[in-house]
Amino acid sequence: MKEGNNKDYQVSGGLGLISSRLLVEGPIQKDKSSFMISGRRTYADLFAKLSSDMKDVKLYFYDLNAKANWAINSKNKLYFSGYFGKDVFSVSSLFGSDWGNATATLRWNSLLSSKLFSNTSFIYSNYDFNVGFKTDASEMNFNSHIKDLNLKQDFTWYANARNTLRIGFNVIQHTVTPTKAEGTDIVNNKRSRKGLENAVYVSNSWKASDVINIDYGLRFSFYNVLGGNTYNIYKNNQLIDSIKLANGKFGKNYYNLEPRISASYSLNNTAAIKIGYARNTQNLHLMSNSTGGSPTDAWIGNSYNIKPEVADQFSIGFSKNLHNNAFELNTETYYKTMQHQIDYRDGADINTVPDIESELLFGKGRAYGIEILLRKKKGNLTGWVGYTLSKTERQINGINKGQWYNAKQDRTHDLSIVGIYTLSPRWTLSGTFIYTTGNAVTFPTGKYVLNNMVIYQYGTRNADRMPATHRLDISATYERPARKNWQSSWSFGLYNVYGRRNPFAITFKENKDNPQKIDAVQTSLFQWVPSITYNFKF
Structure with a gap:
């Protein structure tokens, strides 16, 4: 996180359809100490209400950052930083989860000599x-x-x-x-x-x-x-x-x-x-x-x-x-x-x-692969293409008869393409495409009833796959003419352009027409999510 401005007070942020942010920074004692406080909050779950099967879904996160620094003298500086963030996901009163991090850091930087x-x-x-x-x-x-x-x-x-x-x-x-x-x-x-x-x-x-x-x-x-x-x-x-x-x-x-x-x-x-x-x-x-x-x-x-x-x-x-x-x-x-x-x-x-x-x-594991990154750094069109081909496996006695099997984090393919095009001094266009092989998982192969409870039987460990995740996001940013002590821009975006239903989770239940069959039910969160954000700084 950058340090706060130790000369002037500044405010920047953005107001959008699915998220907003605010940052305030300035001197505590001019040229000697400064502070910075920022916060974000998303409310993408408002769009979920537009879908009949997700009207009871809550999905959002928020975080707060704070930082202060003080130059004690030319050789010693103190830094304090704090962070608090939380993610919330729930489906009516049937299921809910939240997870978050809180951190605080006090750091003393000292110049003991010209070289130490x-x-x-x-x-x-x-x-x-x-x-x-x-x-x-x-x-x-x-x-x-x-x-x-x-x-x-x-x-x-x-x-x-x-x-x-x-x-x-x-x-x-x-x-x-x-x-x-x-x-x-x-x-x-x-x-x-x-x-x-x-x-x-x-x-x-x-x-x-x-x-x-x-x-x-x-x-x-x-x-x-x-x-x-x-x-x-x-x-x-x-x-x-x-x-x-x-x-x-x-x-x-x-x-x-x-x-x-x-x-x-x-x-x-x-x-x-x-x-x-x-x-x-x-x-x-x-x-x-x-x-x-x-x-x-x-x-x-x-x-x-x-x-x-x-x-x-x-x-x-x-x-x-x-x-x-x-x-x-x-x-x-x-x-x-x-x-x-x-x-x-x-x-x-x-x-x-x-x-x-x-x-x-307990056992052993191995992982191997190749990573390729091609980056374009000059011209009106910049961006990069990144691709990873990899394999991650485990071998543990008592699982899969001691044979090698896919680790949960095994990802055969991981592709990202990012393009940024400067159309004019005021307009910038960008697009991002990602593709990732689905998680390695173990799906049930059968079931039986014990004490009135349905017990699933599972097959070979991690031999199945969640569906692949892929999507295309596009955006455009318009820089408005600058005014004295005021800069602003408009950003327009569309998340998941072609409406891919990427998997969030897969659950299993009995087939209503044939209780001997097991149906896999995929839960997906969002298809298309449009966004408009007004960005400002003064």
Whole structure:
């Protein structure tokens, strides 16, 4: 986020049919400190009321940003920033969900010498997710959250003309609440769990020669499972032991070294090749239900059963400027191996089970692909074409007979085309087309009735696909003649020009005419959404 204007007060924003925004900035103490406050609110759900099957839908988000900075002296500055945002989606009183983030950051930037800089940051963040279902017979509500407290220290030392050294550490306390379930027939109050994530790192950017640049570094991370909870230990999904940790006590520890190196070689003034390797670890894990895009996904941290996920990625790329830098071409291919991957066992009870870890299996993963980006930077017509061809898979004993299968996030094709055309000094036209392969999911292949409840049987894990998502958006902007201390423009747009019904979720129900059959029902949110926005700045 940019800093506020420390000389003059300014207001900018936009008033539109589906969203509005406002930004206010100015000096607190002229030339020494400034502030900036901005907010947005969408109300696209008003258009949903025009559709008979979506008249009870609510779909909107809002967010607020605030930032202030203060130059203590020529060598020290303080920055404060805050963010709060929330998304809401509901269908009458039958289904509703909301999720949001709140963050606050205090940063101290210090010039210790002409070559040494310091950044000290204190960061608070909180993520909440809530979802509820209601029928005539029952009601269920699920909620989860992640709260982080983070201390981060970074030093940058410009040692000489060829070397820039970076060193630092950070400490994060995670408080993670997996999905709690409360309902007509069940109350499952999963307790929050805490973990301490620590890391120290050192890296160097080395200009080895006029044509070779090398970046290399090492990060040492260690994670401590913290007390205040009881941790179960499982073997083959069977409970074999329990450990109760008191508050303030340390439990299981995990240590990882994360080396990384990348190098670029300039072939000439317009072309370069690059190669790289990096190891990364992940200590918070997103558990996603693959049976139709359930909104009750859960975050969990490391424990006695769950180890940090480790990924090793190798990449090689090529870049070239074409036609006197009018075009820029970037290509990269990569291969990634992953350890300690997590997925649910077949038939897992993910929402109401007392301990979600009893439903987990562990294995390995791999991902590989190629990315191509062609950008046009000059002329009346600018824009880019980006395409990714990729594959992401998992291999976990107990799933698909130990064979490789599609990960939920597997996307074979991802295409984006953006064009911006300057028609005149006042008119600008733009268009965006996107295409993405649908999520890998597991659809039911049969069903049976148990205790008057319909139980679905599922086939091969993630062997099915949601329909592909694609759409075309167009817009036009007219810059009005500037007046003293006032600038304004009109923007006109149409979202989803050809009315594609992109899938939001797929649910299953019995066929009314043939109860032995299962019907898949796709939920789509919007077809065409026109927009008009008046933009202003003074």
